[in-house]
Every structure is written in structure tokens, then in C-alpha cells.
Amino acid sequence: MLAVSQYGNVRTGGAERYFHETVTRMCLRGLQVETLHGDETGSAARLHRPWKVFSGGFHPSWRAHILQHLREYRPDIIYAHFTVPGLVDITLRCARALQIPVCLVYHSDVTGADWPRRLVGTAYHRTLGRGTLRCAGSIVVASDAYRQTSPWLSSLEEAVFHYAPPGVDDAIAGGVRSEGKPYLLFVGKVDVESKGFGLLYEAWSRLRSKYPDLGLTAVGPIPRRHFPGVSHIDYLHQRRRLGDLYASAVATVLPSTSTAESFGMVLAEALVAGCPVVGSAVGGIGAIVSPGVNGFLFRPGDIAALTSALDAILQHQDLLRLSIGRERYRDRFSWERTTDEILAAIFAVAPKLNADKIRHP
Secondary structure, X not given: OEEEEOOOOHHHOHHHHHHHHHXXXXXXXXXXXXXXXXXXXXXXXXXXXXXXXXXXXXXXXXXXXXXXXXXXXXXXXXXXXXXXXXXXXXXXXXXXXXXOOEEEEEOOOOOOOOHHHHHXXXXXXXXXXXXXXXXXXXXXXXXXXXXXXXXXXXXXOOOOEEEXXXXXXXXXXXXXXXXXXXXXXXXXXXXXXXXXXXXXXXXXXXXXXXXXXXXXXXXXXXXXXXXXXXXXXXXOOOHHHHXXXXXXXXXXXXXXXXXXXXXXXXXXXXXXXXXXXXXXXOOOHXXXXXXXOOEEEEOOOOHHHHHHHHHHHHHOHHHHHHHOOHHHHHHHOOHHHHHHHHHHHHXXXXXXXXXXXXXXX
């Protein structure tokens, strides 16, 4: 198998972690895997560094190098992760020319908070993205909820979809709740407007008159803007420490305004750690949040609705925690289970692979 993604460094983001976790487990189960990345970290052909275009990139020499590698090694399947335009678009077209089957994990639409990025995303899909999706024999997404809300995926009536949400690290699942002052938790990049931290900050400020001891903690890169009263924690290398923060928070909040929010990884991590969640009703977040059961949804961008949802979380804290079965969510968001779903999607389009030879944990 040739596994392909634009970036290979697991610290780049959640998609790269997904790639690393599933590829590692498939290797342990007996698949022979080569990796190909555009940042010179793969085990297959070494490619020239890309010319950057927003968060994606490509190099004119890539197509020839990839074609040569595919002709020489002829993999039984290409397992590709689409995050940004570039390497995957080129590789999948080479695979189609050589009739090599493809399983594509689609992480999110190409879009952004500002109109230039949205325009670029629309132009990309109409010129390249639609064709890239049609090169795949099977397409894997985190949930059917995201497939239905994505304008690009929902229009693919002939495509075969499989569903495999990301897993959650065992270290997160082992998070321990500690008593102390209550706080809301935000995990992500505060400076990215579409993540909605500004909305959360305003809602938290409104709640302070009713809950004067309520804190707000943000985990992620230290932002350029100063938010008075917020406790900022830089990137945590110790995942167990992050698990403790999840377990101890009164709620983990994802107030995203972007339709590219295909899953909401921080909410899955919070539930595995036993923490109630609040998320905006956008993208695939609705597949995780069950209103009144494990948390609440609110209209994206609506500060009043977010404030009301947070107030409800605080009033029903004990009941929500009782209804969250940590073991159930741990099983639902297990990397082994994710790998099982990925292998099912791969075997569906790669008849040369022998499923009977794959070891199971």
C-alpha cells in the first residue's frame, strides 16, 4: 500500500495524527506500507519541496516522479488523505492513469473565514477537486452528518462512502477530574477567527455576572491579542495533562463558524474524558453533540444562543456527567475501531489484497 498525504509531521494537525495512527496500526496488522508526503518525510520517493499556495502546495516535478514510482512499485492500493490541494490531487490522477485503486480519506472542504479563501476553495473544487474525488473508489469521511452538509460531498451521488471518525488517545481517556474553581475549556488556535474564540469570550464575559467564579482556559498557541482574565496554556506535549484538563472542565466548547469543521476532535476527546460539550451546529459537529444528553448545540455565530447553552451546561452539570458513559465513547472513538473501518473501505476497492492475512488486535 502507498499511503499519501501532503504533510507527514504529526504535530501539523489532527489529519496528520489520523494518518499516522491508522498507518501505524495497519503496519502492525501485516500490511506493507510506504508513505509519500510533500514535506520530505515519507519513506517512498523523495519529492522536491513544494511551492506554497495558501496552506497547500505543489511542484512541477511531482507528477513525473510519482508516475515513475507507481510504475516501478505498482502498489495494490493507494490510501490517500486529502487536507489541502497539492500532492493528493496529482497522485490520484496518476493512479487513475495506471488503474490503481484508491481509498480517499476526506478531512474537510477547501474554504476559509475570509472571501479570498472561499473564492479559492470554490475555484479549486470546480477545476481540480471534483475530479480528485472521482478518482477514488471509496471515500472515507468522519460522519454522514458532514457528508450531507458539505456542498462538495453531497453532490457526489455516484460515490461510495464509508464512515470512520478519528480515534482518541488512551492518555486523554485516562484524564482525572480534580476539584477546583469551575472553568470552560477551549482547545485550538485562538487567533483563527473561524474557530470562534471571540464569541466564546463574549459569552463567558456575559456569564460572569451570574457565575463570578467561572474561569475560561484556552489550550493552544499563545494568541497575538490579549484576552483579560483568560488562562492561556501553550501546546501541551503531555497528552495525559490535556486529559486532566478535559476531565476537570465544566464544559469543552467548540464555537466554530466554518462549514469546514468536519468533525470536532476536541469534543470527542472531551467526551472520552467525561466532560460535557457545547458546539455550534455546523459541519459535522452535530454527529458528536446530543443536546440534553452530553451537551448542547447552538446556532453558529449567535452569542446569545451560546450564552444560553453554556448556562444550561452549568445548571445541569451533574446530570450531564452521569449520562456521559466514558467507556462507551472510548469504544466509539477508538483508533483500532477507526482502523477497522478504514480497512473495510480499502478491501472494498482493492481485490488483490487478502483480508484473511490481516492480523487483528
